[in-house]
Amino acid sequence: MTTAGNGGGVEGPAAGNGGTAGLSVEGLSVAYRTGRGAATAVDGVSFHVAPGETYGIVGESGCGKTTLSRALGRHLPRNGAVTGGRVRVDGVEVLDLAPADLRSWRAASLAVVHQDAGGSLDPTMRVGAQLAEIFRLRGLSRAAARAEVPRLLARVRLPDPVSIARRYPHQLSGGQQQRVVIAAALTARPRLLVLDEPTTGLDATVEREILDLIWGLRSEIGAAVVLISHDLGLVGRLCDRVGVLYAGRMAEEGPARDVLTRPRHPYTAALLAAVPRLGESRHARALTAIPGHPPVPGEQVTGCPFAPRCAFADDLCAESAPLPEAAGAEHEVRCHHVDRLPDRPVPVDVAAPSRTGPGTPVDVAAPSLAEAGTPVDVAAPSLAEAGTPPGEAVPGGPLLEVRGLTRRYGRTTVVDDVDLTIGHGEVLGLVGESGSGKTTLARAVTGLGTRGPGTIRLDGQVLPAGVGRRDARARRRVQMVFQSPDASLNPSHTVRAILARALRSLRGSSSPQELGARAGLAAHLLDSRPGRLSGGQKQRVAIARAFAGDPGLVVCDEPVSALDVSVQAGVLRLLADRQRTSGTSYLFISHDLAVVGYLADRVAVMYRGQIVEEGPAGQVLHGPHHPYTASLVAASLARLGEPGGDPGTVPPGRSGATGCRFAARCPQRIDGLCDTEDPPVRTEGSGHTIRCHLGTGDLPRGTPGAATGAAPDPAKQKEDSPA
Amino acid sequence: MRRFLLRRLAAIPLTLLAVSVLIFTATELIPGDVARTILGREAGDAAVARLRAELGLDRPIMTRYFGWLRGFVTGQWGDSTLLRVPVRDLVLTRLGDSLILGALAFALLVPVALTLGLVAGVNHDRPADRIISVAGLTLGAIPEFVTGVILLVVFAVRLRWFPASAQAPDGASPLTRLGHLLLPALSLVLLCTGYVARHVRASTVNAVESPYAQAIELRGFTRGQVVRRHVLRNSTIPATSALGVQLQFLLGGLVAVELLYNYPGVGALLLRSAVEKDLPTLQATAMVLGVLYMLIVLAADLAYRLLDPRVRLGAGAS
């Protein structure tokens, strides 16, 4: 075990005394100075977080989440200012502090963890020096500060703290960087811990580790915790209470369990409906995007700011802004028509259905795998309804056949002897952590990136490895949609010109108008340049362009990762629609299991360059599946603070040249076999293959018993047995 | 790192070879017959022909080029046709003098430009920043001979604070020498400060607004501490490449400034040998400057690589 003792931290002076403990925000308003006058970004927001409690703040981007989080530490950009209200932390009026007092309050009582951990560290300074600097600020001598650093790093469960301390930030992985930033937050005993998208951009398994870490420390330090996130699932699992921000106002606020399972505000309900649930298929439910976008700060809004996008809006909504109303115990909603929203639980896996009953807030808010099973079952029959079993029984063989594909960068083999088949009209989802080789594989299919051995067949014809050597027809048949459309859309052309060009080069027969309309782009956007479009609109342009000709295969590399859930739903729906009407196949890459499961017919799981599992989406996600897949599923679902599922508890083993590549992290590793012999590829039901030594009965499955109960036990045995 | 160094060092001879071709052809193209220029208009054709043969000007151009190149590489740079002294001694002494002037200018430039850039960057979009940026741009746009003349007229001729000539009398104390060099160095500094300060400013703004600076401030550090301990380093590292570029500018500026202040450096030598068609001196001086130029670029790159741990250590072993 690499876990170091959690005790023995440095005690910071507890600032403030008297008054209410925890964080109290009352009527907080923040405005920015702009060219057109003051723009209110946060408008009369109030909430309270008790020490040891976690409060989640959700909402689309542009709704004031970040501004609110910055106002809590009184760290607004230069053109921003608090225009009203108060922020009290353990009795200290933060907004009234003199500059010197503010600094010492920050040093003693505030800890902030941002999204981009790498960015929060000085790139030119060793990690240990940066942490020592904070101890020095707290009055420790140089030697004492230096001695304290390894202990601190051990506390955030970083292995080999002495060597980590000597590294520069860029020499650490994203997860390690985030641990260092958390360590910095722990140099004091903060009273307020602000987590601003702390795990966005991290792999699911790393995210899980970081969240577990935060979870453990949360109870240890007893601070009031504010978690800002766009990920409703995460907030549902972590938080006691939730506030939903819309246009700078609290649209709904209450216990996480109530808000996320029985939303009373149309906006909350719409957000929840936009998120695909793990195991839910596109055949079962069309995601509902929220039309339009939130008002820009400073925009004149009369009435309810959500009215233009709300299905329940009427004249009253357009005329007067609703005031907060009680909608249950400690549950407030700002809506004129609370009664219009059907009062039934939303069947989302982001928060546990009410039948789990009351308990500790964590337990209630966290879904269990038992529930996760349900959506899969729901999806399964609809898969059958979908008609032809995807990927098979289509005359003329598969659309894409990849055999023995290998790609190397220098001495590292990024894609190792991969076989992959995509049928006509089939969506193959590709998942795996960063560095697993999924993007390299996708690029190889499109003919980009380095060359290497292996064959790629499209419609039975061998494609040259480099896109430059492929004939025009093959180039037209394979299209690509990237995570960031900015890189691929010419900023100096209008959307119409971009689409017209694509129509010419791809020999499409329709018009830019038609293409745009099919991609859900409003006609007036055709004459805009990409710079004026939102992220979702740009992605729609990229999709419209990919479909300008008659693509056989569209490779989508994280096409929705950078988008808000409300926008993501629309783009996913568009992708599903275009697939259905055109019969095009997709190779769809995402780190988000729910998104992949939603869109894909089949799922391939990649680990360190190999495909370790492949099969029908429902079966792969539901199990029995590969231990690595199980860890991905567990990471995206399992409740926190639970022993076992945490990959960090598996003793790191060595992955040598032979044996299973997952052996180092596998909780079910069979010593003497897994680390010496390459696991066989076995077939588990129709078209479902798993690369593992375990027999069917031993493979983890998506039931509570297997994934969270059984998995830890072999892990424990492993720790005891000499490795 | 070692690979980078080897690659760059290997590239130098190749680049120099190309430079030598350019220099040789360019000097050959200077209009007028060298022998006639040397001997004067009244000299007889026979004398001119004899001198041409003596100088080897009657041989084919390729032969002359390779002969010259071999000479340069082996250190046989010939004699100056004008001064009748060995070119090598001439160029190297003058080079030494120029380096003293350049070093002084550089020593003034670095602290001034860094301070101005930092002040502007930390106070970006405030009056201090505007003044520094506009002043830097304006001064950078004025050619060095103009600023040189202005400085000369104001401080040497009117105020008489400094001597008008950069050349100190023989046997003068180092301090007197410094006084003589100050004005020419200053006109070079004025030329370059704006550019370097602008770079430092840009990277300072980046550093000040960077998430890490914000995160560090949120930990309770003062603005001053953040700037001293974090911003300073992060803003000066990218500025090293700007300094490299400016050093090359300094080199160019030397020609005008040396001429103006009557300073016996390579710049003045280059110009005079061009005017007087002293080909051996001209070619050797140009080559020496070419070598110097390349070494400066290399040094700036190297400094950047050594200072920035991301480059120095490459991607992480995590």
Ligand code: SF4
């Ligand atoms: S007040 Fe009206 S517009 Fe606003 S959320 Fe309620 S129903 Fe919708």
Ligand code: SF4
């Ligand atoms: S082969 Fe062994 S180590 Fe690899 S996944 Fe299967 S059980 Fe785990």
